[in-house]
Amino acid sequence: MSNKTTEPAIVKSGIKAVAELAGVGIASVSRVLSGQPGSSPQMTQRVMDAARQLGYAPNVLAQSLRRRATHSIGFVGSDINNPLIASIVSGAESVLSVAKYSVLLTNSGGDPGVDAQRIDVLLQRQVDGLIVLPALEDDPATLAALRGAQAPVVLIDRTLPSDIGAHYVLSDxxxxxxxxxxxxxxxxxxxxxxxxxxxxxxxxxxxxxxxxxxxxxxxxxxxxxxxxxxxxxxxxxxxxxxxxxxxxxxxxxxxxxxxxxxxxxxxxxxxxxxxxxxxxxxxxxxxxxxxxxxxxxxxxRDTALLGRRAAELLLAQLREPGATDPELMPxxxxxxxxxxxxxxxxxxxxxxxxxxxxxxxxxxxxxx
DNA sequence: ATGTGCCAAGCCTACGCTTT
DNA sequence: AAAGCGTAGGCTTGGCACAT
Structure with a gap:
């Protein structure tokens, strides 16, 4: 009979452990680590030391749950094998990563049915916004999926019925x-x-x-x-x-x-x-x-710029929602x-x- | 006034208890 | 035994209350 204990390979330190080690409340740890004002220098130091000692990193899922925002953007590309799409994604990602957003990339392969499916999956994952390059502009399933989006949507090089309320970056x-x-x-x-x-x-x-x-x-x-x-x-x-x-x-x-x-x-x-x-x-x-x-x-055309502008437009919408005019890129x-x-x-x-x-x-x- | 802690909320799932 | 239901737990944060 083996007597060995099964220790987890990785011990994750949550905010509780940090609070315990620092001898403070959980909320105080949260306040210090999120940079909110109002904590004493001594408390701040204790929390910072404990967090460093435990290698604490916030649980992103829990943060998303509480903030009701995942800091992720969904990208629905028609064909990510196409260097054009890769360049657009790369341009968008370069902007979004600086703003601390992750990009969830999906590929529809130019199939309208798959477009709708991917949009639904990304929305279920609670992405904060969508950048979409759909295969078609009048596919009922795609339009229905986008109508259900509570998050801002930026379309690249496609135009949709106005009731979708999307934002546009277009090529001339x-x-x-x-x-x-x-x-x-x-x-x-x-x-x-x-x-x-x-x-x-x-x-x-x-x-x-x-x-x-x-x-x-x-x-x-x-x-x-x-x-x-x-x-x-x-x-x-x-x-x-x-x-x-x-x-x-x-x-x-x-x-x-x-x-x-x-x-x-x-x-x-x-x-x-x-x-x-x-x-x-x-x-x-x-x-x-x-x-x-x-x-x-x-x-x-500058495809990376197309992606960058789409990402900038989306970030602007996340900060301050409102109607925008389509942007025409040369x-x-x-x-x-x-x-x-x-x-x-x-x-x-x-x-x-x-x-x-x-x-x-x-x-x-x-x-x- | 300032600093700190408690509690609820956010969503989903596993688990346990009760009812059929 | 199966189905249905309620609850706790996971982690973080904002709001409020309390202590100094």
Missing amino acids: HFQGLGDAGRHLLQAGHSRIGLVVGLDVRPTRERIRGVEAAFDSLGLARNLIVHRGRLSPEHGEQAIEELLSGENPPSAVILGGNQLLEGALRAVHRRNLTLGVDLSLVSCDDLPLCRLHHPPIATVM TWFEARASCGPFVGSASTSAASPGAKKRAKQGPSISSK
């Missing part, structure tokens, strides 16, 4: 895609293919931006829009279908970085040289865009060799001089 896709469209049209392209995702705000704004490019130059809207769920497969299939048509476009804009991989597969399979046989513009800068030969022209077009030699004078003011120079030089390296 209209501007960036408009600049890209104008650049291509002034370079001599007359027919443009636009591959986009499902019917959410970025898709609508991207289409509107390219249409406005035609309008601004007094040209007929010779635009073929190819819709689908943003994925490499959609990118590949869209390029195949656009280029197999009777009157294929000479330039294609990809309205989503998830499309690029598949689009390039189709381009390579067809032995096309980007910037010569086909001009290609992508959205959101991936390392692949710069490493590819020739480099791929891109509509850029996008800009960076011309690179994949969209061929630059011959016109399109408004590409945001493009770097280096990018313009490279574009002017034309495609120097084959994509084959």
